[in-house]
Amino acid sequence: MTASRVASIALHAALLVLAVTAMLPLLWMVSASFMPVGEATAVPLRWMPSRPTLEHYRTLFERMDLGRQLANSCIVAGITTVLAVLVNGMAGYAFAKLQFRGRDRILRLMLLALVVPGQIGMLPLFLLVRELGLVNRLGGVVVPGVASIFGIFLVRQYALSIPDSILDAARVDGAGELGIFARVALPLVMPILATLAVFTFLGAWNDFLWPLVVLADETRYTLPVGLASLAGEHVQDTELMMAGAVITVAPAVLLFVALQRYYLAGIMGGGVKG
Amino acid sequence: MSGSGVAAALLLLVASGVASATSPVELRVWGMGREGEVLRDLVAVFEEAHPGVRVRVQQIPWSAAHEKLLTAFVGGALPDVIQVGNTWIPELVALDAVLPVDDQIATIRDDFFPGILDTNVLDGRTWGVPWYADTRILFYRHDLTAAAGVDGPPATWAEWLAALERMQRSAGPGHSPILLPLREWQTPVILALQRGATLLRDEATRGDFASPPARTAFDFYLDLFRRGLARRDAATQVTNVYQDFAAGRFTFYVTGPWNLGELARRLPPALEDAWRTAPMPSPAPGVPGVSLAGGASLVVSRSTTEPALAGALVAHLTDIPMLCRLYDLAGDLPARSSAWNGCPIARDGRDEERTAAFWTQLQAVRATPKIPEWERIATRLTHHLELAVRGDVTLDVALAALDRDVDAILEKRRWLRAREAE
């Protein structure tokens, strides 16, 4: 065997180990969710269910209203994504291509704000949301998450590459700035908006702390909050919680796999410069 | 107004009238843990008796209940009727979150276990209606103790220690005679109360955990770990209590009445007769072995829009038939003593014995300090005791640190009382 063949085998072996490490917990999670009660905590460890059962999924959807929480997650993530793409898309473009008073100052301020941890304003934010009557409402979860400095910078970075000549041509033709954005710029920034959409959806789907704080009714819980609540109460029912975990993780994973092109483009394309 | 305007107004009036007549009045209720699941059954009768009223039940796990309660209060999202642990009542009173219920229970006051009712009384007024009584007693694997030659349940601390050591010798390694989860504050507090400790001094404005009676009790508690009779199990481990009890990994467990039902449900049929209950051992013969006056009460939140209806729902749920039903479904012991005679609590001999231990214990229960900060203080207690259990600090250092923490926690209370005194 040649040296390069050995190297190739070693390379693939190493990657295989990493891949197995990455997937094993998730695969076990899926397997355990189909195990009859007690098997997931059996000693010695079981890898596959002795007789696969859907009872835990049934329990979750019928007795524990997980379907409602699934719907809540979809609503929250969906609405947040639509609004975020709109709001951050407009802002990102404007910061890239339009001159207005204070633009650079605001940009610098936002850059600084990236360092501020998200939890800092959480307490007054909760009091504010209470004043707005949005406590325990899905709106209370959505609204604070719509504008994102990261999102604005992501769009701005991409929009910088729009040739000014096209925009100037439209201006000469007498179009207003809003019209230019809608008709000329928007089609050009679609790829990055798709990326932003995937980022935002995944982030909103997986968000935990803020929904935990805002939502009081279990009928309003999003999946992560519902799952944590389940875990607190049913610490003894491992298989049930694995099923809950599968339901929480699956949609995000499927979405990612389907749209990974856009997601990866975002990470690997922008923001790499120090 | 024009003719069409009058017609429109009339139509609106009629429509709203029709709407209010047909749209149901909704009462929101929060139940914790198993009771939350069972509440739906209990409110069905109420809904039938009150057509036009819909009762919406939400179940909250105990682990998140305290947080959820306070978050909901701050967020203005409290329901109409809430099941609360009676140790939380002082908090709710300090927040002005609940309505007094003296009038409602005027005729049935004497029917409640005195120690239990007492937990709901602050400043001379009653703020919650006791629903079920909870206290902690000994659950143990009778078959294992008998096999080891232990003669009946221990009645004193000395007997208890002897029984535990016997179990340790006979059952071998891998067995811990008693399960003492470090996250539960109830057991060490019970021991302290049995010794007559007050836990706080100066009208509950300063910590007194280092007082001699308390120290003696905590030393006994620590000793159980030192002798290897209890394992340093943290609650973070996914300890399946029922699997371990069934497997005989521990013999004794200090826990409450909900486990009467849980054990019956979760233990394999072969072990049906294998376990028994007994009241808490007392420090010395002649001294009562008190336990905690726990349990849950039903409170009516001040923010309710239907106080009369909410009060009626509480009255319904604390009525004897409903208390019997609660026992049937959740194994919760009624807080009213007449219910114990009134409904068939524990039908066959074995169940009778197990529940009888609770009846005995409920005659001797004591409340923890009735202040809003108690929950927080109890958490600090478990923390400092854990450090002592792990040997990171000596007991005296731990208790001194605990008293310091408690003094800091109670600083605001001292300030408020000083201000009110002016």
Add this chain to the structure above:
Amino acid sequence: MRRRRGLDPAWLLVGPALAILAVFFAGPVLASFVLSLTDFDLYAVARLDRLRVIGAGNYAALLASPRFWRAVRNTAYFVLVGGPLSIAVSLVAALLLDAPAVRWKPFLRTVLFLPVVTTLVAVAIVWRAIYHPRAGLLAWLCTQLGVTPIDWLGDPVWAMPAIILLAVWKNFGFNMLVFLAGLQSVPERLYEAARLDGAGAWPRFRHVTLPVLAPTFGFVVVTTTIGYLQLFAEPYVMTQGGPAEHTLSIVLLMYEEGFRWWNLGFAAAVAFVLFAIILVVTGAQVLLRRIFTREVA
């Protein structure tokens, strides 16, 4: 230039975003600062006249609180051990994936990235089961290797390593991608030149890959550190800060003080101290990078 009449349309485009940021981000942050100067707590929530302005009182209490310093130590442990570990694994994975001989690259890339996309609460629950000292996956591994299984989440010594392991598993895919992007921007001719000069794999890595990767590296270090300083969900779900407060992180402390005990003033102070720590650490890293790059250049 002709003065536009009326509102500059740019404001219509940036308006919504800036308004939301101002109201739901900037405002609360400032309010938090004000809150941190008072002893706002449950009593004050019920009646505002029970509030006291105590200036730096919360900060003083914080700095004197052993619990706070415990949280700082735990968070520092997590960042200083977990950070480099996470980055190292990401770099190794990226280097492996970038090798030209690799087959099924897109598939492998997706698989390695998958943990990043999963919900943290869900995987924390799965890992809690994995860490079970008797029935868990790791316990099984230990017995296969003839080692006594570790009580990961119950042993103060192993609890934080358990959390670190979870964090590394969950996050390595993200930085792996960032490194991949950086690696792919290394011009091939530099490698050619080095090979022609007779340089082996390691010298090539040191003198071609690393310098080009430096800015990416700096970015990864800064973002990972900032992220890891905000550790919360893992200890919240798996250990609640235990055992014996060995996994209590700064944000978890803030959450407990703020949302469990409603000491909102004190919790706000904790949040601001965290912010200060992040600023200092980030600043130090940027400074170090500047010094380092100047030396290399």
